[in-house]
Amino acid sequence: MEPKKILVAGGAGFIGSHLCDYLIGQGHGVVCIDNLSTGRKENIQHLLKHRNFKFIEMDVVHLHRPGVNFSKFWGGRVDEIYHLASPASPPQYQKNPIGTWQANTIGTVNLLELARRHRAKFLLASTSEVYGDPLVHPQTETYWGNVNPVGIRSCYDESKRAGETVCMDYHRTYGMIVKIVRIFNTYGPRMDKNDGRVVSNFITQALMKRPLTVYGRGKQTRSFQYIADLIIGLVKMMASSKSFIGPVNLGNPKEFTIKELALKVLELTGSKSKIVYKPLPPDDPQQRRPDIALAEKTLHWRPQVSLHTGLKRTIEYFKITLL
Ligand SMILES: NC(=O)c1ccc[n+]([C@@H]2O[C@H](COP(=O)([O-])OP(=O)(O)OC[C@H]3O[C@@H](n4cnc5c(N)ncnc54)[C@H](O)[C@@H]3O)[C@@H](O)[C@H]2O)c1
Numbered sequence: 001m002e003p004k005k006i007l008v009a010g011g012a013g014f015i016g017s018h019l020c021d022y023l024i025g026q027g028h029g030v031v032c033i034d035n036l037s038t039g040r041k042e043n044i045q046h047l048l049k050h051r052n053f054k055f056i057e058m059d060v061v062h063l064h065r066p067g068v069n070f071s072k073f074w075g076g077r078v079d080e081i082y083h084l085a086s087p088a089s090p091p092q093y094q095k096n097p098i099g100t101w102q103a104n105t106i107g108t109v110n111l112l113e114l115a116r117r118h119r120a121k122f123l124l125a126s127t128s129e130v131y132g133d134p135l136v137h138p139q140t141e142t143y144w145g146n147v148n149p150v151g152i153r154s155c156y157d158e159s160k161r162a163g164e165t166v167c168m169d170y171h172r173t174y175g176m177i178v179k180i181v182r183i184f185n186t187y188g189p190r191m192d193k194n195d196g197r198v199v200s201n202f203i204t205q206a207l208m209k210r211p212l213t214v215y216g217r218g219k220q221t222r223s224f225q226y227i228a229d230l231i232i233g234l235v236k237m238m239a240s241s242k243s244f245i246g247p248v249n250l251g252n253p254k255e256f257t258i259k260e261l262a263l264k265v266l267e268l269t270g271s272k273s274k275i276v277y278k279p280l281p282p283d284d285p286q287q288r289r290p291d292i293a294l295a296e297k298t299l300h301w302r303p304q305v306s307l308h309t310g311l312k313r314t315i316e317y318f319k320i321t322l323l
Pocket of ligand 1: 016083086187
């Protein structure tokens, strides 16, 4: 396979850094751009000296500011662009709602323009949040969603939906090869312990011997995908036939209640922490499970890592970073 020149926007984040690792491991050249708003340089520290890797601290919203010449970083060539540059957890994206909205709309347009100029393939990391609080279960890609356009989650949900729209418009207008992936809840090493996602919250609380916070009665369900499975899915999607645009769901269809997750974390950490219950935040979806039939059929992809194995690996990582 010929090495490619690949841009990963948001490459210093949780998912992006694993993607950079994988692509570098396959012999490709990677330029990672990131404004480090929710990502961390530690996530890519081990790559910084690699001859095929380049990091540029930059905001995708201001990609075309005067004086920035991207071509010099890859000798005038880019083959593929992955757009992952957006905060992903509710506390993070609600901290800067306008910035979140900009990253997924203006940032997407900026990166699509770059892809158009270089005739590069473009992949958008969209989200299961485009389904909102779904009235259809499990969610198939043909379901248009049930999203509140003016709520506190809308800066993320609606801007991801707009990002999908503009990808389709670039595809229809310019015949560009675009790929839309709807990522469901993903966890694993390098999640930020402070970003408020349920898996990292529970593990941190259990290891620090603090009570585990469950919102509502803990009966709401989620499906949890281990990071290694997602990375394979993203790469397969980018490599898929040019007529396959998606959107395609990538997630683990096995569904757990939040209470079951809390109990599993307590079991695997051996923690004696208690569970405390707090009121549900607004617009918190009651259930979420991907229908992955399309990914199975088109990408021959299916998650391989069980919650038990994935949680054990993630707990090991948190033990090293926390204790
Ligand atoms: N983790 C999940 O479960 C999940 C689920 C659905 C979708 N996604 C999507 O996957 C992508 C990556 O998520 P993640 O979990 O790795 O989150 P993350 O916060 O760890 O990574 C996002 C990265 O993008 C960077 N970034 C944010 N805004 C930027 C901007 N304007 N310009 C440049 N860089 C910017 C951050 O600094 C960070 O490094 C996001 O687009 C997110 O919406 C993630």
